[in-house]
Amino acid sequence: MTFYSFAKFVVYRILKPIYRIQVIGIEHFPKDGGVLLCANHIDNLDPPIVGITAPRPVHFMAKAELFSVPVLGRIVRNLNAFPVKRGMSDREALRKGLSILKxxxxxxxxxxxxxxxxxxxxxxLAGAGFFALRSDAYIVPCAIIGPYKPFRSLKVVYGKPIDFKILRENKATAEQATELIMEEIRKLINEHK
Structure with missing residues (x-):
């Protein structure tokens, strides 16, 4: 068992009963191939919640500062995270993200x-659109619908992969691609709240 699998098992056992997590649309998640999983962000617990509900291991970008904290840095790295420098265009992080999808x-x-x-x-931000347009990955929208309150239901909704064929053919901008992704997340939130 990998550290990731072990951590997923433990965190699931802790968070599922506290937040009464409901997972909807898991059948839409591609079983193989690159997947760009895009979710809204409402709480610090969003990464572990997505990590424990997604059917496949997820690689997240995490702020670079976390990796320099002695014990936490090692844990975050073992959870498939990689550093990104926020507030600037981090070419290394962009290359790493594309490599994961490829x-x-x-x-x-x-x-x-x-x-x-x-x-x-x-x-x-344009980063999501960049990855969507520069890869052949499936683009899966995800809505986390709170509140994060103990013993209140928290929903994690996975939508159908977004068809990016036309945007890729028409050489859409990263901003246009991101707008489409955000619109699909918005639809999931409105449909399931």
């Missing part, structure tokens, strides 16, 4: 880049 793995992103203070869906 290897047929799952790259998890929160397109808003930071947690929503209000719980409302914010504007997505």
């Amino acid at each position: 290897e047929g793995k799952v790259l998890g992103l929160f397109p808003e880049g930071t947690r929503s203070k209000t719980g409302e869906l914010g504007k997505g």
